Amino acid sequence: xxxxxxxxxxxxxxxxxxxxxxxxxxxxxxxxxxxxxxxxxxxxxxxxxxxxxxxxxxxxxxxxxxxxxxxxxxxxxxxxxxxxxxxxxxxxxxxxxxxxxxxxxxxxxxxxxxxxxxxxxxxxxxxxxxxxxxxxxxxxxxxxxxxxxxxxxxxxxxxxxxxxxxxxxxxxxxxxxxxxxxxxxxxxxxxxxxxxxxxxxxxxxxxxxxxxxxxxxxxxxxxxxxxxxxxxxxxxxxxxxxxxxxxxxxxxxxxxxxxxxxxxxxxxxxxxxxxxxxxxxxxxxxxxxxxxxxxxxxxxxxxxxxxxxxxxxxxxxxxxxxxxxxxxxxxxxxxxxxxxxxxxxxxxxxxxxxxxxxxxxxxxxxxxxxxxxxxxxxxxxxxxxxxxxxxxxxxxxxxxxxxxxxxxxxxxxxxxxxxxxxxxxxxxxxxxxxxxxxxxxxxxxxxxxxxxxxxxxxxxxxxxxxxxxxxxxxxxxxxxxxxxxxxxxxxxxxxxxxxxxxxxxxxxxxxxxxxxxxxxxxxxxxxxxxxxxxxxxxxxxxxxxxxxxxxxxxxxxxxxxxxxxxxxxxxxxxxxxxxxxxxxxxxxxxxxxxxxxxxxxxxxxxxxxxxxxxxxxxxxxxxxxxxxxxxxxxxxxxxxxxxx
DNA sequence: ATAGGGTTAG
Numbered sequence: 001x002x003x004x005x006x007x008x009x010x011x012x013x014x015x016x017x018x019x020x021x022x023x024x025x026x027x028x029x030x031x032x033x034x035x036x037x038x039x040x041x042x043x044x045x046x047x048x049x050x051x052x053x054x055x056x057x058x059x060x061x062x063x064x065x066x067x068x069x070x071x072x073x074x075x076x077x078x079x080x081x082x083x084x085x086x087x088x089x090x091x092x093x094x095x096x097x098x099x100x101x102x103x104x105x106x107x108x109x110x111x112x113x114x115x116x117x118x119x120x121x122x123x124x125x126x127x128x129x130x131x132x133x134x135x136x137x138x139x140x141x142x143x144x145x146x147x148x149x150x151x152x153x154x155x156x157x158x159x160x161x162x163x164x165x166x167x168x169x170x171x172x173x174x175x176x177x178x179x180x181x182x183x184x185x186x187x188x189x190x191x192x193x194x195x196x197x198x199x200x201x202x203x204x205x206x207x208x209x210x211x212x213x214x215x216x217x218x219x220x221x222x223x224x225x226x227x228x229x230x231x232x233x234x235x236x237x238x239x240x241x242x243x244x245x246x247x248x249x250x251x252x253x254x255x256x257x258x259x260x261x262x263x264x265x266x267x268x269x270x271x272x273x274x275x276x277x278x279x280x281x282x283x284x285x286x287x288x289x290x291x292x293x294x295x296x297x298x299x300x301x302x303x304x305x306x307x308x309x310x311x312x313x314x315x316x317x318x319x320x321x322x323x324x325x326x327x328x329x330x331x332x333x334x335x336x337x338x339x340x341x342x343x344x345x346x347x348x349x350x351x352x353x354x355x356x357x358x359x360x361x362x363x364x365x366x367x368x369x370x371x372x373x374x375x376x377x378x379x380x381x382x383x384x385x386x387x388x389x390x391x392x393x394x395x396x397x398x399x400x401x402x403x404x405x406x407x408x409x410x411x412x413x414x415x416x417x418x419x420x421x422x423x424x425x426x427x428x429x430x431x432x433x434x435x436x437x438x439x440x441x442x443x444x445x446x447x448x449x450x451x452x453x454x455x456x457x458x459x460x461x462x463x464x465x466x467x468x469x470x471x472x473x474x475x476x477x478x479x480x481x482x483x484x485x486x487x488x489x490x491x492x493x494x495x496x497x498x499x500x501x502x503x504x505x506x507x508x509x510x511x512x513x514x515x516x517x518x519x520x521x522x523x524x525x526x527x528x529x530x531x532x533x534x535x536x537x538x539x540x541x542x543x544x545x546x547x548x549x550x551x552x553x554x555x556x557x558x559x560x561x562x563x564x565x566x567x568x569x570x571x572x573x574x575x576x577x578x579x580x581x582x583x584x585x586x587x588x589x590x591x592x593x594x595x596x597x598x599x600x601x602x603x604x605x606x607x608x609x610x611x612x613x614x615x616x617x618x619x620x621x622x623x624x625x626x627x628x629x630x631x632x633x634x635x636x637x638x639x640x641x642x643x644x
Numbered sequence: 645a646t647a648g649g650g651t652t653a654g
Binding site: 104105109135138139140141142143144170174175176179206207209211212236237238239241242272273274275276277279306307308309310313314315337338339340341342343345346347374375377 | 648651652653654
């Protein structure tokens with residue numbers, strides 16, 4: 001124990017003010033490594049403290065473990081987890097001053113720190129100076145690269161270690177490399193590592209197998225995942241979680257839920273990883289009912305207090321169209337962190353609640369949570385989705401001027417969208433020309449969307465060319481251009497674009513809409529005749545469209561691409577998938593409930609107008625999620641303000 | 645009692 005009397009008097013108050021200071025050296029360091037690395041490092045770098053710690057004649061005594069190396073190693077992990085390069089350098093120079101060497105585990109830790117902070121060169125320099133590099137040293141270097149996703153650097157170090165130095169890798173080495181491969185989708189390198197693991201007979205290591213499951217699951221090799229699991233002697237909860245996640249990520253989310261049921265039958269209690277995998281499955285299945293079930297599970301397992309889980313749930317509800325549920329979850333999170341605030345902000349943004357997003361942002365700043373580049377992406381997106389041009393411009397300026405965040409591509413595409421929405425096409429184009437980054441397809445796509453809405457064919461053509469050269473196989477761009485021509489009555493140009501598409505072997509992604517009913521998702525495609533309730537749905541649709549026609553509404557046939565007879569056009573357009581889904585929704589949901597529909601593509605103009613009118617005539621709220629955002633239709637108006 | 649490793653939210 002450190003006795004109070006032996007502590008230097010000026011140091012004591014600051015020590016005592018730290019939460020969890022137990023006057024026990026080990027506990028103290030450990031506690032702060034986990035709880036408050038930032039503050040811990042700050043305190044340490046105040047000279048007096050580290051001098052006291054490192055001096056052999058220190059008045060502070062650590063009777064049980066006087067080895068400063070151990071304490072320093074805690075400290076250095078703390079530096080790593082508070083991701084501050086200045087602390088890292090401070091500790092480094094302190095180590096050199098005090099010990100005049102950096103080797104052994106102090107060296108290992110510093111190497112790991114530098115690599116984790118993305119300072120590969122500093123790490124390499126330090127590493128090369130270390131005279132006694134053992135397996136752990138190499139693993140520290142490799143794991144640091146791994147955390148940053150530097151697959152090549154991992155493998156490079158691996159080769160040097162194995163073939164130049166003759167040090168045999170162990171499972172830790174291979175796990176680090178595999179997880180780097182998984183995070184970057186480097187499947188060939190991952191397979192190579194897998195081969196190595198086989199050669200060394202290491203596939204009995206559960207953690208190694210798990211990292212391989214993750215690799216194959218993330219890269220879409222579900223069959224490889226299944227083969228691995230068959231050969232695995234015994235898995236643990238992480239293996240189960242990864243199986244659920246692998247299915248959720250590869251279009252077989254229902255099987256993922258099946259694995260969850262098997263897991264429960266095997267008597268294994270779900271943890272945060274399980275629940276997060278299930279949330280992913282819910283998102284893919286689009287089942288609100290299932291999400292509520294997982295919500296219940298979260299509560300039952302006491303995982304609601306876990307910030308990651310709560311944020312995942314909040315985000316899921318927003319994506320499923322239940323923004324009110326998201327808000328409820330958010331309000332129950334105590335001390336929401338940056339990610340939780342941003343998730344809520346993103347929910348408001350995608351639903352077009354710009355004012356709420358702004359208020360939320362102000363609230364976040366007020367309580368002292370620092371926004372980052374993701375926060376601003378969603379804030380700007382919220383402004384653009386709600387037409388808050390002036391506000392958006394202001395936030396864009398504040399972002400770099402006040403928060404020191406340099407705008408990224410996402411921010412630029414939001415700004416282009418924002419300017420384009422208010423018809424400032426030239427300003428938007430100027431912004432693209434001025435931006436210091438190379439504009440990507442999202443940026444050009446935002447301008448293209450504005451050209452479509454404002455019918456600026458000249459600029460649209462130019463932008464389309466850019467998009468064609470950036471993404472030659474993205475059929476959406478050809479379709480948009482063709483639509484633009486059709487809307488302007490330029491049928492010949494429209495058919496040329498379609499011919500070009502055909503020439504390139506591109507096919508139009510067929511539109512379809514989804515709606516949940518009775519624990520199941522009902523899918524509708526254009527003119528779909530496969531649904532069992534077909535007759536009723538078409539009858540309902542005709543009835544509603546009849547009511548709309550009576551009210552004097554004429555179908556916006558310009559949204560149909562083909563130059564066909566008016567009557568045929570009207571017939572085709574009335575069978576669009578979102579209309580079928582709305583008709584179905586009117587039939588099966590209670591009058592008080594919103595009709596929630598998901599569409600794989602962007603909603604078409606006619607369906608948008610129709611949805612507005614149905615919301616008015618049938619007095620129903622209709623929520624449609626298209627590939628870009630949510631549209632809330634109520635009393636004849638849409639939350640998007642007719643710009644999307 | 646100390647260093648390197650598997651799944652994790654915006």
